[in-house]
Amino acid sequence: TSPKAAGDKKSSKKSKKQESQFLLKTPKGTKDWSDKDMVIRDAIFGSLSSLFKRHGAVTIDTPVFELREILTGKYGEDSKLIYNLEDQGGELTSLRYDLTVPFARFVASNSIASIKRYHIAKVYRRDQPAMTKGRMREFYQCDFDIAGNYDTMVPDSEILSLLCEGLSGLGIKDFKVKLNHRKILDGIFEACGVKEEYVRKISSAVDKLDKSPWEAVKKEMVEEKGQTEEVADKIGEFVKLNGTIREVLALLKSNEILAGNASAQKGIEEMTVLADYIDAFGIADRISFDLSLARGLDYYNGLIYEAVTAASAPPKNANELKEKAQKETKEVEDASEYVGVGSIAAGGRYDNLVGMFSNGKSIPCVGVSFGVERIFSIIKARAAKELEKVSSSHTQVYVMAFGGGEGWNGFLSERMAVTNELWKAGINSEYLFKTKANIRKQFDAAEKSGAQVAVILGKEEYPAGQIRIKLLGQGEDSDEGELVKVEELVDAVKTKLSSLNRDGLDEINRLIRGL
């Protein structure tokens, strides 16, 4: 993520005329969600909520803005991406940047000793948007965190299991979970000769290895971050290592440089414990112990991880596309063309964050955040075709009146009363908002609504106590439906609907699961 907040300045210089053209848009980096996109996103939320509940979590909701001091000093270089609220004569506040810091504040202010919580909510970052890749300024995070004092790597491994279960449940088949340990990484830096005050900076440099080649990262270490070539080269030997946990552990355990480093040995010990739990959960084939994974945020201090897919990587000619885009427009509004989706879920252990809010009385925490908009963009690309047949409303029944000629009033009040009966029975129903509606228009509206069953009040039939039920979407030559007694309507409709076994939600869930 490359911060370009300063670039916004240009847009405020636009002429009045241009501004009025933009009146009807949403702010930069935000969008409206509607129609099928909304249905898919809701289904993703539903799938993840069920997952989180399955693991025993409760949910919380914190305010969208926090006292500014709460967020200060938690995000390192990225702090400049925080949205501030105007000082309107009250407390200074800012929009939340993630859900982790508000969670730590919540745990500290309520003196909570242990909790499994999930939180699905929007966060805000004044970053360069890449809208079609799901990189926005307002976006949802779906977080699951475990706070509490527990045995080594036990909650951590449950989070990894949940991460794999969550992505599989969303039909994402080709993901890998990259894993590393901050204690090992910091130990490597120390053992290679990096002084303590440079450790986080060198970690930030390593974090760029998923976008930049080693030569560029090495250059940054030597030219900008005060390391000798020799130190950088030693680090280079380590960060190219990856493989299964046991493979990489074998290399690390036999490594002489790390032998005397307490931090690295502690990390190695913890990873050894983790390897067994990974096996117990049956997810070893998803995991890659990757020493180049560093993660940007300052507050991680143990296991860190990141799930990636093929869509995570930027296109091969990203730099070319980026230069082209920058030449063509003075301000890049949307970087979608030349960035990848990035990691689709990530997290780690942060044992000291709660302590920053409670005079050092810390509660160990570990968690994962699903990037739901990024996952959405993958699912949408995969299921574009199948989505055409999904209805965005949940209407089951359309109530119509058939009639005409002398004295025909359109049965509006009657349609209202019948629909009301269906609503009371929990059946999703609609009717046309016209006093007199012709048959064609009612069928068109029914089709648009996605209803599967028509309930028809005939000019002669209804006053005689009878009502017609007809299947919709069966083609023109379908049957005339069946006549039932008015007082048996609700039961008859229920029977008809259950025989169809086809509701919007199941369709969309099959779709997001990739079945």
Added chain:
Amino acid sequence: TSPKAAGDKKSSKKSKKQESQFLLKTPKGTKDWSDKDMVIRDAIFGSLSSLFKRHGAVTIDTPVFELREILTGKYGEDSKLIYNLEDQGGELTSLRYDLTVPFARFVASNSIASIKRYHIAKVYRRDQPAMTKGRMREFYQCDFDIAGNYDTMVPDSEILSLLCEGLSGLGIKDFKVKLNHRKILDGIFEACGVKEEYVRKISSAVDKLDKSPWEAVKKEMVEEKGQTEEVADKIGEFVKLNGTIREVLALLKSNEILAGNASAQKGIEEMTVLADYIDAFGIADRISFDLSLARGLDYYNGLIYEAVTAASAPPKNANELKEKAQKETKEVEDASEYVGVGSIAAGGRYDNLVGMFSNGKSIPCVGVSFGVERIFSIIKARAAKELEKVSSSHTQVYVMAFGGGEGWNGFLSERMAVTNELWKAGINSEYLFKTKANIRKQFDAAEKSGAQVAVILGKEEYPAGQIRIKLLGQGEDSDEGELVKVEELVDAVKTKLSSLNRDGLDEINRLIRGL
């Protein structure tokens, strides 16, 4: 709602010391939601979402902030309560004040001709908070709106039906829906001699009749809003009228002052149509046609309504309590003591709002907004006792290991593997995050989790391919459970759970429905 935004100034003058004491709170007028409160609120959302879907609505999501121009000039006097975002070198934006204006912007910018949509989301108002009454600065609205050109009063009556259905479904039994029509109200003002430019001001004065006596409102009209005593008295005769739609219509139709007023006659005609539809939906007993209802917002131009209950009114000694509170503290942080809950749902017809965003090409709209936090405060007060037994997590099964002595390793990996099987089968399950856990601690944790079934891995039984299933919460002298084969565990647990027919959601839903 009495704007007191300026009062905030005082808090910024607090000493440094005081500020650090407040570090761990949420901003004024906001709160964390967690535990059972969160479960109840989620259940309310669930109930309303189902209601909205039952009526054929789709849902949308708009950004939490809008370009500032979008909100400008929509809220009259209350515009000063809008939260602005800081100008950080980009577009000027503000937090949304309601969901109606963003909806109109959405309809206009997407050139939508007709839509039924619902939107459940937070809105922001820098108002005087009354937290325990559900009057906050950050609060949820649950909105249902119908946009499109339809026959007179047809969508309006569906909204009234949905409003009654929604409140009944939340176990609120004593509500009334006050109804009025802006065309009638404006016609009365005109016919009584109010000049056009004063009509909205006089309407605002009438809007205060639910909190102030007629004498105070009359004084405002005469002393501040340029009316003669005679005009005010004429208005006074009208606004005291209320009753069933047909009762009030009879009075209005025979009224000589209104006879020549086109606006009033148009409104009377529409209300006559509405009366039939109200009967068709069977909600006439809920409705009170009340000529004192005016509603604050400028954009309404037809039917307006507001649902109230006994809790809506402020306490009898409100003024006394208010003065006391103001004497005791310089700044009133929370006005809960002396305000009522207010209206719990409200709305109306606004045919011209979309046109403000689309060069006058308007789409008629009508909608209702449920005040979910206010409804929450009523449900919580009603169900305080029953809430004690509700669990805030959804855990169904707790997986334990029993053993000890020589070579006992606590079966942690085994508990992980078994729990993983349960998760894969969709069963909400947990286990203790300890390598070796004693029996007491596991039972305590199971009880805390709300699990109904224990799955027990015995030191001898499990290696022999058997596993124990036991009901929880049956008291100390309960049975020893039943032994099943490991490979039959999932089916056995499912059978056990379905025999219990007792899950958190049903309990909470029974509770919010007041059953």
